[in-house]
Amino acid sequence: GGSPKKAYKTPKLKTLGNV
Amino acid sequence: MFLHPDTPVQLVSNQSSSVLGEETIVLQYEAGMYYELNEMGGFIWSLLQANKGMTVGQIRQKLLDEFEVDAVVCQQELVQFLDDLLREKLIEITAPVP
Numbered sequence: 001g002g003s004p005k006k007a008y009k010t011p012k013l014k015t016l017g018n019v
Numbered sequence: 020m021f022l023h024p025d026t027p028v029q030l031v032s033n034q035s036s037s038v039l040g041e042e043t044i045v046l047q048y049e050a051g052m053y054y055e056l057n058e059m060g061g062f063i064w065s066l067l068q069a070n071k072g073m074t075v076g077q078i079r080q081k082l083l084d085e086f087e088v089d090a091v092v093c094q095q096e097l098v099q100f101l102d103d104l105l106r107e108k109l110i111e112i113t114a115p116v117p
Binding site: 006013017 | 046052097104
């Protein structure tokens with residue numbers, strides 16, 4: 001009755017730089 | 020910070036984002052900073068794009084519905100991620116939706 005759940009990863013924010 | 024399950028958050032207006040492969044690139048105009056969100060961060064970002072004033076609890080439930088993750092881990096890592104977005108002024112806490 002349901003679709004399989006997807007693999008979880010820790011959500012991350014990475015700073016790339018300053019324009 | 021002070022994020023509770025019933026805290027509503029929204030994306031700030033002075034930013035733009037673009038999906039690049041599995042990552043999402045975000046530019047914050049005010050500070051001129053640009054960032055990369057990983058796939059999971061991009062998923063949360065897309066939820067906030069589609070739902071203005073979504074609460075932390077609603078985001079958490081959506082993650083639990085779609086991903087194989089322990090509820091406690093999900094809560095901790097979501098709040099940490101949202102804290103990061105708040106600190107970088109990419110999201111803001113908003114008034115509750117009536």
